[in-house]
Amino acid sequence: MDQILLSLMIFIPLLGMIVVLLLPREQEELIKRATLAFTLIPLILAVYLFINYNTSTANTQYFVSVPWIDTFHINYHVGIDGLSVTLLLLTALLGPICVLASWRNIEKGLKAYMALFLLLETGMLGFFAALDLFLFFVFFELTLLPMYFLIGVWGGPRREYAAIKFFLYTLFGSVLMLVAIIAVYLNSGAPDARTFDIPTLITLASTPGHALADPGFQMWVFLGFFIGFAVKVPIFPFHTWLPDAHVEAPTAISVILAGVLLKMGTYGFVRINMAMFPEGLDIFTNGDGILGHSLALLGFINIVYGSFCALAQTDFKKLVAYSSIGHMGFVILGLAARNPEGINGAVLQMFNHGVISAMLFLLVGVLYDRAHHREINGFGGLGSRMPIYTGITTLAFMASLGLPGLSGFWGEALSLLGAFQEFEILTILSTIGIVVGAAYFLWTLQRVFLGALNPKYEELPEINRREIVTLVPLGILTIVLGMFPSIAINMFYVSVSNLVGIIN
């Protein structure tokens, strides 16, 4: 029974999609409720998995492996470890929140929107559970198409440009990844012993003398996967799709984009690049020259570059988008450190950034729905008009700028602490991002909420109950994980220790 839970969680949204498609188009309330139900079930299952996950072992749990395409030794192999169960929970949590956030502001084609959203959710959940390289790739691609339409059809004025840019960028990355996957498959053994199975490949890649263990080979496939994931994260200079996609995407899709899709990049990096190609990783993280510092350098660039770009933005949503680039830089920096502090910090940062950036995009959406613009300088003094909204925004900003006591702090702090063991100068330089991060958030807070109330917005309605419901669970998470980060860390530190063992 337990074995089927994971697959059930993955495919219930797909089932939901079929159900939604069969419902009559006019029944909008029904469609919304059905979608909500089909996203709540995976959430319940994810919570169940989270609670029942055995944290004392790094072994894969709840795994299912059945042959799928025998000719190419492709299996339907899914399972979870500490890392994936954490991100599955994040994904499943954001599902219903996004449905609620789409409750009132999808003006056309609600049915198709909800159906695509459910398809997207299956893709994301499957991705984090897949343990077969081919399946992994299928789910990876499965998120791409619905995302393309969700931005391209329901987005803002420049939606077509943004959607195509997003699609081509990601496609460019996944082509390289596909080539790497095929290369790994072909080198995995004799023609009838080839495999796509991730755990098997990890073992093979660290078997001395095996073709997969060759450092030269590892370097090239490492790069192939890396670029594929780097586009998703996004890592400088592959990041320019992100601000455009965010600005054009509807609120809920921005939430998914920042909350989950970016994590697919870093998750893939941990799962494939780090675990499967330790020799390749060595070249880019463990050496004296520029090459040995390259990954940390990219993390540093992301942090500082993203933060400075965010400081210059006057579009609220674009600012949050650039801040995401900066915050994902801490993940890269932490992973580059390869030690328990760094990697645990990075994984924690993935989860916390998912929660916090989701809050930020929801909050931007709340304001946009009322004022119909996002120009930071066009507001002012909203603090006296919308005290609750201001309070929640302050919480989210503080969490995002890494205030201790809120969850954002721990991921950043541990990543930096880990990175400092390996790259002292780069880490010290990266802390510039912490100051600039505070600067853009506080400056925004001032321009939007402080000062005298802009007379244009004297009648702006306060945040409503539905919107509060979408924000409160995330707010509670930032506070609780801010005080007790071990709730999250305990889920994955054993898996991370195992990974650290493979790397070193």
Added chain:
Amino acid sequence: MVVPLISIILLAPLAAFAIFALFGLAKRSFPRQDILSTAAMLVALGCSLYLLTEVVPKPDPYTVEWISLGSVTFSMGFYLDSVTVIMLIVVTLVSSLVHIFSIGYMHGDPRYPRFFAFLSLFSFSMLFLVVSDNLLGIYIGWELVGLCSYLLIGFWFEKDSAANACKKAFLTTRVGDVGMFIGMMMLFKKFETLSLHGTNGIFTLIADPAKFTGDTSDIVWLSGAGVLIFCGAVGKSAQVPLHTWLPDAMEGPTPVSALIHAATMVAAGVYLTARMFPILTPSSSLVIAYVGGITAIVAATIAIVRFDIKRVLAYSTVSQLGFMMLALGAGSYVAGLFHLTTHAFFKALLFLGSGSVIHAFHAMHAHHDEEHAEGNQHEHDDHGLVHEHGSEIPPDQDMRNMGGLRRKMPWTFGTMLIATLSISGVPFIFSGFWSKDKILAGVLGRAMEWNSVHHYILFAVALVAAGITAFYMFRLIFMTFFGEPRNQEMHNMAHESPWVMTVPLVILAILSFPVVNTIWFNKDYIKPPDQHHVQAPQHADISPNNKTGKVDFGFSIFGISEAHAAEDESENADDAHHGHGPAHTIAMVLSIIVAGLGILLSWLFYHKRRFSAESVATTFRPVYTLFWNKYYFDEFYNGVLVALTVWKSRLFAKFDLSIIDGIVNGVATVTRAVFAAFIGFFDNRVIDGIVNRVAKVIWSVGGRIRRIQTGAIQTYLFVVLGGIVLIILIFRVL
């Protein structure tokens, strides 16, 4: 009993805040938030007093593992020694009195409940900082008090000046905090822990040759870490060059200035530096001493020329914090902390007294309402990150509108006079004299003992600053309470404040006498911790001054031999039995002379009007201009640092948009052209696989997306679904 009591101390104010937040989410407010918050604080005060009986000489920390990463763990916990308990009492006592005062002062404010909730949150954070046994916990409390400071400075956020001030405070202190975090990372790299006390704490490990060999590179590393952690204190305790936020923080309500920006939060930097005492090397100590000394004199000179009563007190606070840092840097552990506690009481009193004066003019609410009304019509402009800070002084805070208030407000006048006598260092019966004297004696003692030019200079600087302190404080008293009213209209409105405000003043006035500070004269109660950093048994016998078994490593940054640090710190703190009699006597005599001189000059200038301050200002125009413009720190920061940052950010954004994104779009255009030619040349069917996909997206989807209707998407979805099923079936068959 210790853990439950500390838990109550922390949870009571936290609960008061949580209740406010929960009610707030339901768009309501708790009926008597003021009583709730005040009661929580009184409970914490009671528990703190009880903890006095629980102090033991060599306490172990109470820790619990907070984060485990397998091989590395981080713990959280409480540490209760005599210094902790004194800090607890100071914080809870001042906080309780400020709560009570605020019931009167903030009465009628539209956000009255919120004010008390924020005070509660602040008290929790501050107390958490105080009781934490490790750097991580201290850092958490440290940043949370910063948040509360931000929220309370910006309490009247409709005022642009308040909105600017709170942002400035947060960002300036964050610069220091980042330094502190880097220092923590350095300590972590060396010791693999952030705990301070206990068997696995840094203070124990530092004496362990396996962890810390004590060779030059280790000492350099430790000095660096010490200075960087001190950076946090520079920010929070408003030391030069990060002091500029504190005077602006006076935009907050006056009780906030008393509690956060005079008595407790700004003293947290002093507390932190004292806590880190065992890891301070002579080099880092000297940096601390110089920063403290420079701050003491710079802020004092700025204070002389201010007219805003709150700004005078703010610069005075900066200056006094400099004294405390100087003491710690000169190794006078006890003196620094002693001054922290005496200063907390008399400076809180001075601020609350000034609040009482402001309240007397009854302009606070009127002013606030007026601002509020004005704000609505206010032309809404683009706030820059750079601000020209207006030097207009609110009329109710301008000493040039005051005068002769002593008869109208006898309680306020009497209590403020006591505080002024205390801060000015009037001998023997006021606490401020004793603590300041201890600092001066400590610095002079070190100078004589080490024969150190640095410390002679610092002693001279401190002495001058002490004289200036007496001068500007009496200037404040004379301008406010003596002479004839300068603004008759406002004077007529003035009245003594209600008892909820005067009672806290009286209590604080009593606390400004040394009788309650006798704890500091008890030599056994507070013992300075050892500074282990140069202890290295393997060299013990080659040291020339091997009095205490500690040695000279010959390492020095500032020309002082590290060996001197080997002297037992208690020699300075406890000067009686180590032959510092002369230092103490000289310091005491000199400090009495400078205080007397300062008061005399102030009397001649501002009461007798024997000299004219204006003509002196004209004669020494350049000096006066420098003081008036606060040494141009703000101009430098706004004009150079902030402007540069903003300029750089715009440059980055432009680069991102035109170069990086330009390349991306360029590649797309080229690709598109190439594919167009390619497709035109070959048959469509030739192109398969990946190329086909790319081409299709660019060519067909790109062109057709405009026409995509939702119906088409449904078709698409069915096709996708069908496709998946089909693929599975096909592969199955194969």
